[in-house]
Amino acid sequence: MASKKLKLDLEDLDYETKFSKHRFQNDEDEEVAGFGYPELETFFAEGLITEVLYEVKSGKEATVYCCRAGSALGVELAAAKIYRHQQHRNFKNDTIYQEGRVILNQRTLRAVKNKTGFGREAHLGMWIGYEFEHLKQLYAAGAAIPKPYRQADSAILMEYLGDARHAAPILHNVELEPEEARPLFEFVMNNIELWLKHNLIHADLSPFNVLYWEGKLRVIDFPQAVDPRFNPNAYDLLERDISNLCRYWSRYGVQADPERIAKNLWRRFQNSQL
Numbered sequence: 001m002a003s004k005k006l007k008l009d010l011e012d013l014d015y016e017t018k019f020s021k022h023r024f025q026n027d028e029d030e031e032v033a034g035f036g037y038p039e040l041e042t043f044f045a046e047g048l049i050t051e052v053l054y055e056v057k058s059g060k061e062a063t064v065y066c067c068r069a070g071s072a073l074g075v076e077l078a079a080a081k082i083y084r085h086q087q088h089r090n091f092k093n094d095t096i097y098q099e100g101r102v103i104l105n106q107r108t109l110r111a112v113k114n115k116t117g118f119g120r121e122a123h124l125g126m127w128i129g130y131e132f133e134h135l136k137q138l139y140a141a142g143a144a145i146p147k148p149y150r151q152a153d154s155a156i157l158m159e160y161l162g163d164a165r166h167a168a169p170i171l172h173n174v175e176l177e178p179e180e181a182r183p184l185f186e187f188v189m190n191n192i193e194l195w196l197k198h199n200l201i202h203a204d205l206s207p208f209n210v211l212y213w214e215g216k217l218r219v220i221d222f223p224q225a226v227d228p229r230f231n232p233n234a235y236d237l238l239e240r241d242i243s244n245l246c247r248y249w250s251r252y253g254v255q256a257d258p259e260r261i262a263k264n265l266w267r268r269f270q271n272s273q274l
């Protein structure tokens with residue numbers, strides 16, 4: 001099954017006005033030169049990207065763009081994920097993910113608790129920072145995730161999954177071949193184990209946050225990932241992640257008991273046997 005975004009052709013896009021360097025209005029209504037993506041200016045300035053090719057998806061918390069990478073990156077394309085600013089976004093009810101996290105700066109802590117403007121911005125900044133840190137940590141550990149390149153302001157730049165015409169589809173929209181289903185299931189389960197070994201649980205894992213590209217899977221969207229050493233909801237989140245995937249793979253006849261898998265992983269995690 002092809003998702004809608006798979007059908008997006010570059011020819012459909014209005015190149016001149018949308019994506020090339022052009023003039024736009026700044027906050028003071030002055031005409032300034034720029035690329036029309038203030039959140040991406042740092043990436044342009046550092047030569048990491050040269051052009052925004054197309055919007056991949058505007059989700060609940062962020063918009064992701066396919067960009068042409070600059071020579072500094074040494075690849076053809078890059079994905080830019082721009083988080084929404086607080087007035088435009090609907091924060092995930094994040095209490096269960098935040099438990100066990102420590103905010104050391106007292107001013108920030110007070111502001112976040114009181115939900116002041118600064119506090120909400122700091123809160124957003126924490127989420128972006130968490131996602132980038134989680135990606136870096138997991139990528140270094142060999143996890144199947146996009147390679148993180150850079151974070152600046154409210155955006156993250158990372159490896160692009162897809163090509164100049166199409167983004168990789170989410171697993172939810174993919175029809176797997178019968179013979180690839182079981183190995184891909186085991187591949188993702190091994191990844192969950194690897195993350196746990198590095199003290200992370202994704203905590204929003206589902207076929208919507210797994211991308212399928214050239215026969216391989218890569219997991220995305222890590223801002224809410226939790227540390228099982230400190231978060232009291234960790235086991236439940238782990239079991240929920242595994243259940244979501246078992247449900248998807250059951251349609252391919254992959255029989256797996258999510259509770260058994262989660263309990264087994266959790267026992268080995270607690271006994272430092274991962």
Ligand SMILES: Nc1ncnc2c1ncn2[C@@H]1O[C@H](COP(=O)(O)OP(=O)(O)OP(=O)(O)O)[C@@H](O)[C@H]1O
Binds near residue numbers: 061159161
């Ligand atoms: N590295 C990438 N390469 C290609 N496409 C990507 C990449 N990262 C994200 N996407 C696309 O952008 C979409 C949104 O990304 P992500 O899930 O990280 O953000 P989100 O705001 O949490 O979105 P949602 O609310 O849909 O979960 C993904 O479903 C995927 O289609």
Ligand SMILES: [Mg+2]
Binds near residue numbers: 059208209221
């Ligand atoms: Mg997502």
